[in-house]
Amino acid sequence: MIRYALICRHDHEFEAWFSSSEDYDTQREKRLVECPICGSAKIEKMIMAPNVSTSRRKKSTAAKQMAVMNEMASKIRDEIAANCDDVGDRFADEARAIHYGEKPERGIYGKASQTEAAELRDEGITALPLPDALTPKPKKN
Numbered sequence: 001m002i003r004y005a006l007i008c009r010h011d012h013e014f015e016a017w018f019s020s021s022e023d024y025d026t027q028r029e030k031r032l033v034e035c036p037i038c039g040s041a042k043i044e045k046m047i048m049a050p051n052v053s054t055s056r057r058k059k060s061t062a063a064k065q066m067a068v069m070n071e072m073a074s075k076i077r078d079e080i081a082a083n084c085d086d087v088g089d090r091f092a093d094e095a096r097a098i099h100y101g102e103k104p105e106r107g108i109y110g111k112a113s114q115t116e117a118a119e120l121r122d123e124g125i126t127a128l129p130l131p132d133a134l135t136p137k138p139k140k141n
Contacts, residue, residue: 008035009042073133081136084109091127092116099125109135 004024007013012035018024024045027033031041084107087094091110097103109130112120120127 005046005048006033006035006043007046008038008040008044010035010038010040012037012040013046076134077136080107080109080130080134083107086110086136086138092120095120095125095127096123099123 001017001019002021002024003015003017005013005015014036016024016033018027024033028043033043034041035043085094087108087110089111091108091112094103094108094110095112098105098108112127117127117129
């Protein structure tokens with residue numbers, strides 16, 4: 001696929017994708033390429049730099065994606081910390097107490113062994129593992 005920056009005779013700029021440069025030429029000759037703003041079929045390619053994938057660009061893109069993911073994870077951690085109680089190793093007991101109405105319903109997080117998690121599941125209590133990246137950091141006293 002190739003992306004072209006295009007401009008119509010009314011100076012409207014837009015982009016379009018084509019399977020090849022020949023595909024663009026064929027469609028343009030048949031007047032199938034039109035400006036999405038005014039409908040003009042008098043279209044020209046604009047000058048644009050090639051989009052060459054380099055290891056530096058790949059690293060830059062990966063770094064940006066990682067920064068976005070870290071920011072999102074931080075927001076999720078903050079949301080959990082603000083709206084849920086950390087019950088630590090008492091997670092299974094607290095989840096049961098909430099499920100059976102012995103304690104008020106609220107969001108909790110903590111630790112449970114695989115055996116405890118299986119027992120909760122067998123009792124019909126929904127509990128999902130929270131990835132470390134989303135677990136709020138312990139508060140320092």
